Amino acid sequence: MSEPSIYLDYAATTPVDPGVADALSQALCDETTLANPSSVHRAGRLSAHRVATAAEQVASLLNCDPGQLIWTSGATEADNLAIAGAARYRADRGRHLVTMPTEHKAVTDMFRALEKEGFNVTWLAPGPDGMLDIGHLEQALTDETQLVSVMHVNNETSVVQDIEAIGELCRSRDILYHVDAAQSAGKLPIDLRRMPIDLLSLTAHKFYGPKGVGALYVADRPGCHVEPLLFGGGQQRSIRPGTLPVPLIVALGQAAEIAEQKQASDLAHVTRLRAALWDGIEGVEGLVLNGHSSRHYPGIVNVSVADVDGESLLLDLEPLCVATGSACNSQNQEPSYVLRSMGRSDAEAEGAIRFSFGRMSTLEDVEQAAGLYVNAVSRLRQLAPAA
Amino acid sequence: MTSDPYSKEVRRLFKAPAHAGIANGPSARIDAQGVSVELSVEARNGQVEAARFRAKGCPHLVAAAEAFCADLEGQPVAALETQFGVDIMRRLSVPVEKTGRILVLEDTSALLAGKL
Numbered sequence: 001m002s003e004p005s006i007y008l009d010y011a012a013t014t015p016v017d018p019g020v021a022d023a024l025s026q027a028l029c030d031e032t033t034l035a036n037p038s039s040v041h042r043a044g045r046l047s048a049h050r051v052a053t054a055a056e057q058v059a060s061l062l063n064c065d066p067g068q069l070i071w072t073s074g075a076t077e078a079d080n081l082a083i084a085g086a087a088r089y090r091a092d093r094g095r096h097l098v099t100m101p102t103e104h105k106a107v108t109d110m111f112r113a114l115e116k117e118g119f120n121v122t123w124l125a126p127g128p129d130g131m132l133d134i135g136h137l138e139q140a141l142t143d144e145t146q147l148v149s150v151m152h153v154n155n156e157t158s159v160v161q162d163i164e165a166i167g168e169l170c171r172s173r174d175i176l177y178h179v180d181a182a183q184s185a186g187k188l189p190i191d192l193r194r195m196p197i198d199l200l201s202l203t204a205h206k207f208y209g210p211k212g213v214g215a216l217y218v219a220d221r222p223g224c225h226v227e228p229l230l231f232g233g234g235q236q237r238s239i240r241p242g243t244l245p246v247p248l249i250v251a252l253g254q255a256a257e258i259a260e261q262k263q264a265s266d267l268a269h270v271t272r273l274r275a276a277l278w279d280g281i282e283g284v285e286g287l288v289l290n291g292h293s294s295r296h297y298p299g300i301v302n303v304s305v306a307d308v309d310g311e312s313l314l315l316d317l318e319p320l321c322v323a324t325g326s327a328c329n330s331q332n333q334e335p336s337y338v339l340r341s342m343g344r345s346d347a348e349a350e351g352a353i354r355f356s357f358g359r360m361s362t363l364e365d366v367e368q369a370a371g372l373y374v375n376a377v378s379r380l381r382q383l384a385p386a387a
Numbered sequence: 388m389t390s391d392p393y394s395k396e397v398r399r400l401f402k403a404p405a406h407a408g409i410a411n412g413p414s415a416r417i418d419a420q421g422v423s424v425e426l427s428v429e430a431r432n433g434q435v436e437a438a439r440f441r442a443k444g445c446p447h448l449v450a451a452a453e454a455f456c457a458d459l460e461g462q463p464v465a466a467l468e469t470q471f472g473v474d475i476m477r478r479l480s481v482p483v484e485k486t487g488r489i490l491v492l493e494d495t496s497a498l499l500a501g502k503l
Binding site for chain 2: 307308309311312315346350380382383384385386
């Protein structure tokens with residue numbers, strides 16, 4: 001029998017919290033979630049009530065109005081809807097958009113599609129630490145700019161952008177600001193009544209909920225609106241039509257409620273785990289941290305060694321489940337575009353490993369991971385020709 | 388479930404490469420295609436007595452280098468000049484997109500043959 005896995009790939013997807021799993025399994029067989037929530041009969045109204053409760057739970061986590069949330073199938077759809085929907089809605093005002101090459105593919109590929117539609121996109125490169133220079137953003141903005149999209153926590157490097165400063169700059173120019181919060185929602189404080197954010201994407205499966213459900217926050221202020229990507233039955237004010245997956249939405253609500261309760265303890269936990277992991281690997285010669293030394297979410301650690309092949313390293317680390325970069329990008333063998341955008345060489349990007357952990361991870365997990373990493377790098381260096 | 392990209396043979400050869408190292412004889416090295424391969428042999432009376440490799444690259448490359456060195460021992464040195472890449476790719480189920488890396492191994496072998 002093979003060794004049990006040590007799962008340290010929480011940035012790809014988290015395990016489902018037992019409390020969420022209970023809520024989901026009950027909701028799958030419950031008369032209060034049986035009906036289509038758009039139906040006006042009693043069962044429909046019960047389903048609609050469960051959806052409304054979930055909206056209140058998510059809104060409480062984000063400190064926003066429940067009516068400002070649009071349910072989606074996940075963060076990819078939420079990102080697509082926010083970016084294409086806002087760009088097209090405001091196209092008559094201007095066709096200039098701004099983002100970064102280090103965003104998730106759900107964002108960058110949407111912007112590339114918009115370029116083919118005739119939009120003009122400015123791609124702002126990060127510094128070597130992954131951070132956006134606000135001065136560069138300010139210089140990039142023009143009278144034509146209608147939308148800026150810069151994520152909160154980077155999914156590969158854990159870099160935390162200064163979303164409040166970006167939002168304030170955008171707000172002062174009447175430019176919409178979208179935040180991909182897939183990696184931060186439920187993990188870091190987000191206060192949408194205070195933060196100048198117009199559009200924010202999240203997905204349940206990054207904070208201990210099920211896959212297949214997410215949400216887009218759309219601020220209720222003049223000029224902030226998204227045109228739909230889908231057309232159909234008029235649900236969700238026709239912004240995102242389609243019958244709502246009530247059990248999944250109930251589970252997302254439960255995940256949000258638990259995340260709100262456990263946010264501080266979860267953050268303290270992953271901070272301890274990060275310190276233990278770093279203690280274990282920092283002695284590796286030539287080790288480079290891909291990210292920012294202080295502006296990071298502690299649950300993701302991305303490191304490189306330039307003289308070791310990443311694919312061999314990944315196999316040598318078994319039974320450890322980690323990533324060579326973004327899991328969403330694992331089907332191709334190109335070096336991480338995020339790390340390349342930060343100025344890393346092909347060799348450094350190819351040798352990168354992302355450890356990510358969370359609520360269910362243990363100190364033993366990360367200590368074992370550190371030991372496996374040190375041994376694997378050592379063995380592969382011995383296997384390689386002399387430099 | 389996504390299929391395992393590595394066969395049992397690749398995993399076995401990658402995890403325990405008995406022929407990793409340097410032989411007491413001539414060597415050749417090529418750095419190309421993002422990989423590095425170094426081969427060395429100890430030959431006597433036209434026969435390869437020991438073959439060793441060092442490699443930086445993907446698991447398929449390491450496994451192929453190990454399999455090649457194991458096969459080479461006991462063979463005439465002329466075996467270094469054979470075009471073994473296609474056979475070894477088939478044997479180890481190496482994905483076609485890694486052909487270039489396996490050809491680096493083949494080219495290193497040919498380079499070494501020229502030094503004997």
